Amino acid sequence: MRPTTWYEGRTSLDLLQGAAWAWIGLRSGDGLHRLHSDLLVALDRLFIELRWAGVRRVALSGAAWMTGRGHHFSAGADLHEVGALDAVSAEPFARRGQRVMNHLGWSGWRSLTLISGVAMGGGCDLALHGRERWGVAADASGKGDLRLAHPAARHGILTGFGGTVRLPELLGPDADRLFRHFETWDSEAALRAGALHRRLEPEAVKAAVEGWLSRP
Secondary structure, eight states, X not given: OOOEEEEOSSEEEEEEEOSSXXXXXXXXXXXXXXXOHHHHHHHHHHHHHHHHTTOOEEEEEEGGGXXXXXXXXXXXXXXXXXXXXXXXXXXXXXXXXXXXXXXXXOTTSEEEEXXXXXXXXXXXXXXXXXXXXXXXXXXXXXXXXXXXXXXXXXGTOOOOSSHHHHHHHHHGGGHHHHHTSOOOBOHHHHHHHTSOSEEEOGGGHHHHHHHHHTOO
């Protein structure tokens, strides 16, 4: 089975779907999969469609993992778009992100976020809203490990997507390490902190996600 293009944009959405499962892939020209407003609207629509279709397991990752070897999860919100927000436009922007995050936490299905490469800012928020969270380790040469962080918090920039609520729920006091101490976690550090449930070698990713999706 090959993924189909569900939405085409600056960051696009590819989709693999079975009777009761779906695997959503983020795809972009530069591979950083930024969370533009139009993408958040598309993700909201897609999650609603999948819920109505009776999907009970949904995975979210970079699209390249669907067919082989991927890299980044998401570099977060487009900072050019964030920089143009004002007091009026910032609220609907944040609410678009919050709707997407809430879909991942919906109690009617199991959600999995496969977190690899860069997962920063809004991308970190998106990654950590999966009810199950797997990280991808570095390859045999030591390259490509996870970089989970909220670096824009250093400059007082937050997307309002819900990370400041979700991270303390998951990590307790360790959430301060991302938001106040501006740490960047690799897959091992994220696993130790409880941000990840499982750490995978790159060559094991595709089969592991397919196995998870096929469970009852």
